[in-house]
Amino acid sequence: xxxxxxxxxxQLIIRDSLYMAFPEMHWITxxxxxxxxxxxxxxxxxxxxxxxxxxxxRSRARAIxxxxxxxxxxxxxxxxxxxxxxxxxxxxxxxxxxxHEIYGLSLVIxxxxxxxxxxxxxxxxxxxxxxxxxxxxxxxxxxxxxxLFPRRIxxxxxxxAAGYTDFINHIRNNVYGYVFYTAxxxxxxxxxxxxxxxxxxxxxxxxxxxxxxxxxxxxGGGSQTDLSWFDxxxxxYHITQxxxxxxxxxxxxxxxxxxxxxxxxSLKTPTAVADYIIECVSQTEARLNEMSAxxxxxxxxxxxxxxxxxxxxxMKLMPLSxxxxxxxxxxxxxxxxxxxNKGKKYIYLAGLEQADLSSKLKMTAxxxxxxxxxxxVRTEQNLKRLTDQDIKHKHDRLKTLTNTLNILSxxxxxxxxxxxxxxxxxxxxxGKELKENDIIDTLFSDGGIxxxxxxxxxxxx
Amino acid sequence: xxxxxxxxxxxxxxxxxxxxxxxxxxLDVDKLSEQVKLAxxxxxxxxxxxxxxxxxxxxxxxxxx
Numbered sequence: 001x002x003x004x005x006x007x008x009x010x011q012l013i014i015r016d017s018l019y020m021a022f023p024e025m026h027w028i029t030x031x032x033x034x035x036x037x038x039x040x041x042x043x044x045x046x047x048x049x050x051x052x053x054x055x056x057x058r059s060r061a062r063a064i065x066x067x068x069x070x071x072x073x074x075x076x077x078x079x080x081x082x083x084x085x086x087x088x089x090x091x092x093x094x095x096x097x098x099x100h101e102i103y104g105l106s107l108v109i110x111x112x113x114x115x116x117x118x119x120x121x122x123x124x125x126x127x128x129x130x131x132x133x134x135x136x137x138x139x140x141x142x143x144x145x146x147x148l149f150p151r152r153i154x155x156x157x158x159x160x161a162a163g164y165t166d167f168i169n170h171i172r173n174n175v176y177g178y179v180f181y182t183a184x185x186x187x188x189x190x191x192x193x194x195x196x197x198x199x200x201x202x203x204x205x206x207x208x209x210x211x212x213x214x215x216x217x218x219x220g221g222g223s224q225t226d227l228s229w230f231d232x233x234x235x236x237y238h239i240t241q242x243x244x245x246x247x248x249x250x251x252x253x254x255x256x257x258x259x260x261x262x263x264x265x266s267l268k269t270p271t272a273v274a275d276y277i278i279e280c281v282s283q284t285e286a287r288l289n290e291m292s293a294x295x296x297x298x299x300x301x302x303x304x305x306x307x308x309x310x311x312x313x314x315m316k317l318m319p320l321s322x323x324x325x326x327x328x329x330x331x332x333x334x335x336x337x338x339x340x341n342k343g344k345k346y347i348y349l350a351g352l353e354q355a356d357l358s359s360k361l362k363m364t365a366x367x368x369x370x371x372x373x374x375x376x377v378r379t380e381q382n383l384k385r386l387t388d389q390d391i392k393h394k395h396d397r398l399k400t401l402t403n404t405l406n407i408l409s410x411x412x413x414x415x416x417x418x419x420x421x422x423x424x425x426x427x428x429x430x431g432k433e434l435k436e437n438d439i440i441d442t443l444f445s446d447g448g449i450x451x452x453x454x455x456x457x458x459x460x461x
Numbered sequence: 462x463x464x465x466x467x468x469x470x471x472x473x474x475x476x477x478x479x480x481x482x483x484x485x486x487x488l489d490v491d492k493l494s495e496q497v498k499l500a501x502x503x504x505x506x507x508x509x510x511x512x513x514x515x516x517x518x519x520x521x522x523x524x525x526x
Contacts, residue, residue, distance in 0.1 A: 292525060299518050303511055306469070310507045313476045317504070320483045321497050328490055 011101035018105075022097040025110055030061075032087045041067030043074075047107065063095065063107040073112050080114035081121070082255060083226040087192070092116030125231045128258045132233070137240035141264045144245045147213040148284045150277050152181045154205045154244070156198060156217040158189050163220035163249065163270035170274035178281050183212070189219035189250070194229035202238050209243050216277075217259070218270035220251030230257035239263055249273035414445035431456060469510050472503045 005013070034046035043065040049058045065073060077085050085091075094111035132138045153171070157164040164184070171180045185201040188194050198217065205215055230250060236258045239246050245264035249272060250257070260266035267273050406412055410420060420443040421428045428434065438453045479500040482488040488496060 292522070296518070296522055303515050303518075306473070306507070307511050309473060310476070310504055310511065313473075313480055313500070314504045316480055317483075317497060317500055320480060321493060324483050324486060324488065324493065325490075327486060 008101055011099075015099040015101060018097055018099045025094050025096045027092060027094050027113070028107075029090065029092050029116065030063075031090050032085070033060075035085070035087050037070075041070060043067070043070040045109075061105060061107055063093075063109050065109045069110065073109070077112055077114045077117075078226075081118045083121070083228040085112075086226070086228075089117050089228075090120040121228055121231065125258055128231060128233045128236065129261065132236055132240065132258070132262065135237075137237065138262060140240040141242060141246055141262055144243075144264060146245050146264065146280070148280075150213045150280055151179070152212045153183075153277065154208075154212045154215045155182050155184045156187050156201045156205070156215060157184065157219055157270075159184060159186055161189060161219050163218045163251070167216070167218050167249070167270035167274045170271050171277065174274075174278045176278065176282055176285075178278065180277070190226055190229050195232050195234055198235050199238050202242060205244075206242065212244060214264075214277075215242065215244050215246045216249060216270075216273050217246060217263070218249040218273060220249065220269050227251075227255065227257040230259035232258065235259050236262045247273050247276070410443075411445065414443065417445075419444055432458075467506060467510060469507055472507050476500050476503050476507070 030047035030049055032045055033048040034044075036044050038044065045063040045065070046060065047063050048060045050056065051058050074085055092113040092115075093107075093109045094113075095107035095109055097105070098108055099105050129138070155164065155167065157167070168182065171182060174180075185204050187197040187201040189198075202215070205212065227250070239259060239262050248260050248263040248266045249268065249270040250260065251269055256266060265276070267276060414420065422441045422443070423434070423438060425441075428440065434440065434453050434456060436453050436456065440451055440453060442449050442451060479488075479496050482496070483493070
């Protein structure tokens with residue numbers, strides 16, 4: 001048959017065609033689905049591109065990085081991307097299409113742009129963060145109370161990792177002499193196994209949360225760190241759900257992985273974690289001492305305050321009592337004064353009256369006396385006068401009488417020519433008593449005579 | 462038989478009450494002597510309580526350090 005080729009001929013035509021079609025290198029994007037290094041240092045990869053649904057494969061090709069190139073690209077990529085070249089990464093690579101009649105198609109990788117991978121990683125990381133936030137769990141571990149005395153520590157690390165021994169040394173040999181209890185829960189800290197073993201370790205710790213105060217996830221040492229294993233939704237999610245605070249010390253220069261972001265605290269290195277824990281205890285101790293001193297001082301202050309209260313009360317007691325007593329005394333004095341004043345007033349008024357009366361009395365008595373006196377005097381005078389008068393009067397009377405008497409004396413009467421007639425010695429005044437022939441005596445001033453009545457003559461009335 | 466425990470606070474309140482009564486002149490002279498006596502006694506007891514509290518606290522802190 002014409003046009004019949006041998007296999008080799010076919011392969012060579014294909015080879016040449018491809019060579020013609022792709023004389024130059026091309027930048028392509030792909031995902032590394034497999035990657036191995038052989039003894040010679042060459043790197044063999046399988047590249048794929050997934051369907052939009054991220055599940056099914058759309059295309060696949062093998063790739064090679066020759067060892068000399070690989071050494072360079074490997075460190076270049078790690079430096080720039082901050083992580084190792086590994087499966088699962090999306091990469092932007094410069095490839096040369098090669099076709100070998102025996103080995104078939106392979107893409108020889110000549111260069112790589114780490115920024116693409118980084119950008120992709122960053123996107124992935126952001127997507128994880130968003131998801132965690134959407135789930136409402138992002139801050140949950142941070143919201144746990146950090147223990148005041150973090151002394152019992154569950155360590156998630158790899159036994160042989162330098163970070164682990166550093167951590168243990170720092171913790172055991174702290175300057176304060178604090179004693180910590182640590183338990184190691186081993187886990188792979190990089191590579192494909194990371195997610196599963198960390199979660200497994202966390203689960204084992206979760207069975208014994210009452211024995212621990214917190215969890216630390218540490219690794220590190222060495223300059224190259226591949227944080228991308230920790231940009232992992234599952235690990236992060238487990239941490240958010242974990243009942244104890246988680247501190248990470250997984251080593252990062254600039255970026256934080258999602259694990260770091262959801263942890264209660266993220267520090268650069270395992271040593272930094274150890275130091276932090278030691279400081280916490282030290283601060284709590286200082287705080288306790290402070291509080292103890294505060295209590296002591298406050299107690300003193302309270303005692304002092306109460307002492308002052310009592311003392312001042314005691315000092316007031318005596319003076320106040322005195323004041324009270326003297327107050328009452330004054331009150332009484334006041335009342336007495338009042339009373340006296342009222343009394344005095346009364347007496348005064350009464351006195352005035354009395355004085356009035358008295359003086360009136362005096363006056364009256366006086367005048368009375370005076371009156372009486374003058375009366376007496378007058379009377380006396382009168383009396384005297386009268387008496388004198390009287391006497392005089394009497395005197396005069398007497399004189400008069402005497403005169404009269406004189407005049408009327410028988411002698412005088414006789415002398416005047418009168419006679420006294422008597423009969424039988426009895427003086428006769430009336431003639432009627434006489435009868436005729438009575439013998440009468442008649443006295444004359446010079447003597448008497450006896451005579452007989454010859455005739456009675458009657459006096460006509 | 463339950464013994465009534467000395468209450469510092471109550472004692473202080475009572476002391477201040479007595480002082481206030483004396484000061485304000487609301488107290489009967491009849492009661493003055495008795496109340497002053499009571500106040501003195503309460504003051505004495507308060508001082509005693511303060512002293513013993515202070516000693517207790519000091520010994521607690523001594524044990525601590």
